[in-house]
Amino acid sequence: MSTEVKIEAAMVKKLRDETDAPMMDCKNALVEAAGDYGKAKQILREKGQAAAAKRAGRSTSEGLALVVANGDSTKAAGIVVECETDFVARNEDFKALVQTLADGILSETDANPGETKALSGDTVVSGKSLSQHAADAVAKIRENIKIANAAVAKAGDGQKIAVYNHTNTGKIATFVVYSGNDAEAAAQIAVHTAWGKPNFLKKDEVPQDVIQKEIEIETQRAVNDGKPAEIASKIAQGRVNKEYFQKEVLLEQPFYTDQGTKTGEYAKQHGLEIFGYAVFAVGANSDEE
16 A cells, blocks of 8 residues: 655745746645655656647747846846747746846856857756756746847947847847947947847948849839839949848948938947947747748
8 A cells, every 4th residue: 555745835835946836736746756856856847848848839929038238338148038928928927037047148158358149048047058947937837938039248348338128018129339438329329229120230241142132123123113224223222222221231220319310420429339239029030020
């Protein structure tokens, strides 16, 4: 005849505090493990991984993006954690997870001076990999949750980092790496970066094959409008310079508060030089976008 193992409430609470799993799941794991605490933790981890795998195919169109910086603005960390519903994105536990991961990346990872380094799911912060944090959150929250983007940046010599978090939605955050003394103007460029969502910092960073493809598209557009081939080619060049670069290149974009001034001109007016930027946005890597 089997003897039922008595599970102490204090042990259940301890397991919940360490794993963030629901109280009943913790109790059931301890029962299954016959009171073996280490084995119960492993059971919860395996069930969390199974739950994450089961939900992995579900769309994650909601979530939060967050950028944090150190006290002297020489280092920053950014993360995007996606989930299925806005209800979960507004949940305090989910918000706390995003904050914990961003703070952990800032304090526990590093980059070379002048580098923005993308981080993989294997990156360990707060004692666990980013992927494991997500899997544990799935087990607790019962939605598909994934780390969509994570990075750490360190300013180069004489540089600083300005950050911006869109507090209304929480779905986009940015930082810009700059030199100069006007921190407020740099912060405004970080705001603009969230608004403009550029793909390149400056024109000479746009690959030639991308430019050529845009010229071909615009040439055909002009030909379709009835323009002769030679004129169509010139029109295409002008459109790429005026439309494509102003849409895709940060320093060429019209500044969000003054459409008559390019962002690069705004920076110069305030004694700033922009060396880099990053955008962290929910849904940025989604096939649905």
